[in-house]
Structures are given as structure tokens and as C-alpha cells.
Amino acid sequence: MRVAIVTVGDELLVGDTVNTNAAWLGERLHERGVDVERVTTLPDKVADIARVVNEYRAAYDAVLVTGGVGPTHDDMTMDGVAAAFGREVVESQEVLDWLEEAGGYAADDLAEGTADIPRGARLLKNPEGVAPGCVIGNVYVLPGVPTEMKAMFETVADDFAGEVKHVATVVADEPESALLDRIADLRDEFDVTVGSYPGDSVRVKIQGEEAVVEAAATWLRERVELAEVEQ
Template sequence: MTLNQSLENPPAPGNQVCKTAAALIIGDEILSGRTADTNLNTIARFLAALGIDLLEARTVGDREDQIIDALNALRHAHDYVFTTGGIGPTHDDITADCVARAFGLGIEEHPEALAILERRYGDELNAARRRMARIPDGGVLIANPVTDAPGFQVDNVFVMAGVPKIMTAMLEDVAPRLRTGAVVHARTLRVTGVGEGAVAATLSEAAKASRDLSFGSYPFGAGTQGEIGTNLVVRGRDAAAVEAAIAALSERLTAEGVAVALQPA
């Protein structure tokens, strides 16, 4: 299953056990504000389409102890961990070494990874580029169809590039390795003319009545001269239950004189 296939053709609901995931975004450039991270959004959408719940995300700098501590915490708490950044050819690309230390593994040049780089660079394969062939012992390569230099998987940890185009392409090789679950369905009511405080009590009552669903409020227009309102979102793995809840919420708010519009699914 490719990334586009996973987003366009999610798995059918079934009796799959729900899997959870975490993302670890690595790089001083993210924390400094020099680079805007978009990988987290891509990973979240990718996993949602597969019925895997992304429950946690952390961002750390290029500091060994910080990476190792975060990785160990996340890999023990979730079924899958996805890291981005720190697997390039420069001195501050230390993710592979940190993963090896976290798992208590050795690290050396992976024959297949080295062969890939030799084909890519030929006589220009210098010592810096060879660093990208260093993989923790037992690691399984993740294909990189953009620049060839592979990522890798160790146990439940998937280590990918930080460049968004490359990371997204790597997800296509990751998708078939994951156990999927029932997809989360979502419907949205757009409330206009009032702030979210005006509908908070009604939303809270709806949430109490359907505890197996998730109810969220996402305001817009506050403090501006334009339209004010909030988007009320109902999420759940039972599509029929989501539809019933959003219909009941819409009916209740309309009866209270609140302007609502059900958004396209």
C-alpha cells in the first residue's frame, strides 16, 4: 500500500485492535524556528487513514541524551514510533547512533545501504556520505525513492529523513509494515454568530451522552472584525454513531437559536 493509496482507500472497519503511535521530530533547525516542521501533519494524516491513533509527538534538538530519552519513553508507550531528521551526512546527524544506543545495539555500515550509496554517488562517495550507510545492527532499510539514502526500522521504530519530500516518499515503504485498524470518522458543524463559550454547555452534554465519541470545538474569528464562530467536530470509529451524534447536536443547537451548518464529509 502506498501513501496515496492509504489516504484515498482506508481499510474497512473490522475487529482490528487499535494501534497507537508517536512521532519524534529531531533537529535544532526546528526548535530555532529556522525550519517550519510539516512532517508531523503528514504523519498524522498518513496514520489516520490507516486507523492508527497518533497519540503523542515530541520535538527535540540534535542532542544525544535528549533523543535517546525521548525515544525510549515513546517506544515503550506506543506500538509505533516515527522519527524524522538527523540521518544525513553531517556531523550533527546523530539519529542512527542514538537509536543504536537506545536499543543497546552496535552500529556499522549496512552492506545493502552502502551498495545503494555507491550506485548513487560513484567516485563521489566520500566519508561524509558513507555515514548514511551506518545502520544499527539488525535494522531493516526503508527505501528512499527521492535521493536513495535509506532510512531504517528497528523493532517498532521507523527512522526517516527530515526533508519533507523524502520523508513522505519513505512512508510508502513503511505502510505495508503496519497493522491497520478501524478508521476514525469525523463530521463537522460550523457554528456562526456566537463564540464557543455560548455552545460549550450543549457540547459538553453531548459528549457526556456519547462517551465513546470525541467532541471538539475549534473557534475562528475571535478578536477580528470578521465572522465569529466555532467548528464543532465529532469523531469516532462507528460511522453511524458519529452521524447520529452530529444530527442530534445540530438539532439541539438549532432549537437554541444558534446558526449551524453541517460541513461536507
């Protein structure tokens, strides 16, 4: 399964808010064997959201959009997603019924726009808040507040599945540039995916079928200077 993540918010682009949602979703989807092939951050602009969602919904099995959901002046995501499908944003009776049942909110208690989702979209209930999410086609719209986003994702997590790859990590106490030949040999010798991530040491991540990955990790450990964490 191939997925794109779209995070929406001017505050993400200028660094006022750290984009933890993208990292968390990427990790959870990877755990489920899903290939995350795009992570894109957009401003609170309907046209930008509509353009990217329209492109990604055609290119990927699913698109996860977070942020910009709610009734305030800068919450543009529902409008952008609706525009990508050529639909209107309308007040949903299903949302109103859920808010009344779950939170005791009468329609008159709600800010204008709270119950608005794209016409024909399926409601995603918010276990941790008021703003609803929705599913339209293969696009999932989630809130931007991390606690709300995480709780809502868990209600649809079973929609996302793929082949879970076995992972082994080798931590080398050598410069990344010095490892290039051995990493190339590793790729030639074994049918695995390899990534290298430098820092105080170099973390080499090996993914694939379990027996092959473990053999590849053993092969590499025998050929590099291991960091103390590996010894």
C-alpha cells in the first residue's frame, strides 16, 4: 500500500509548530507495512490544498491530510479537500447528531462551520475533541492537534496495511563516507533495502525478509568497526 501524507498549516511552514504529526504517522504506517512515499506541508490556502490532494489521490492508494480542521478563520482543509473532489462543504446532520450524543452540544451551541464536511463524506468521530474528521474517496482528513489526530487515526488504522518488513540495525563507529564500498557490497550480496543515517555514529538500517536481513546484518557487523552500543 502506497500512501502520501499532507500536513496543513502556516505555523508548520514558519517553524512556530514542530511537525510531529508527519513523523508519528510515518512511523505508525511503516509499522503496518505501508510505504509512505510523500510527506508534503502546505499553507492554509484552499487552492494549494485542492491541487495537491487532487494530484495525490490519483497517484496513491490513500492520502492522509492533517491540520486546518475546524470552524476558525484559518481552517481551510475541508474546503480544499472538497474542492479537489468538485464538491461543496455542507453542514452534516450526522456530525450534528454525533456532537449532540457524544458531547451534549446542541446545534445552537456550536460555532458556525463546526459540523461542515464535504458533501457525501463519511464522518470520522473525534475521540479527543470536537472537530470532526472525514473520509472522502481515498482521502482521510484528520485534525492537526496531535492528541486528536492520533486518537482519530487509531479508529481507521485497520484501513492501512501492507507487507511488514523485518528490520535490523548495525551501528558503525566509522564515517559514513568510509562505509560506502561495504554498503554497496551488502546491496550486491543480499536482496535487502539499506539506509544509512549519520550522527555521532552511523546507523545502517537493513530491511527485507527476516532470514536475509539477519544474514546481511551479520555480514556487515563482521566488516565494520562497531560503535559501543553494538558491542
